Amino acid sequence: MRRWLEDLSYKMQTFMQGRYGRDELTRVLIGAAFVFLILSLFRPLGFFSYIALAILIWDLFRTFSKNHAGRQKERDAYLKIKNTVTGKFRLLKGMWRDRNTHIYVKCPNCRTMIRLAKPPKGKHIMITCPKCRNSFEKHT
Ligand SMILES: [Zn+2]
Known part of the structure; x- marks a missing residue:
């Protein structure tokens, strides 16, 4: 039985050679x-x-x-x-x-999501995209 299993294992290994x-x-x-x-x-x-x-x-x-x-x-x-x-x-x-501590803004140029610390309400902030260096304004 053990010999048979070893033979089977060897045959499977040779069959699988070169296969994905x-x-x-x-x-x-x-x-x-x-x-x-x-x-x-x-x-x-x-x-x-x-x-x-x-x-x-x-x-x-x-x-x-x-x-x-x-x-x-x-x-x-x-x-x-x-x-x-x-x-x-x-x-x-x-x-x-992060809904209480951060905001997520999408860059209008490359559509990357940028995570920022939550600014005070009613302010205009300038954001520079870390990926494409595009600057844009965001009203909070
Ligand atoms: Zn960008």
């Missing part, structure tokens, strides 16, 4: 497929079953692919979307946390 393997996107795909499988329990062999199957096939294709550049491109596209979404939530969380 797993990354963040494959983990998300497995999770999404699992969710669609759970949803398909309500209506077996319905729409959700086919989506889950398609996601699993895509996941297997990615895992066993030898086109590393293509798979990394997909992963980068996924991470770009993920970071955009998580970045917006992180900003909202920070805005809520």
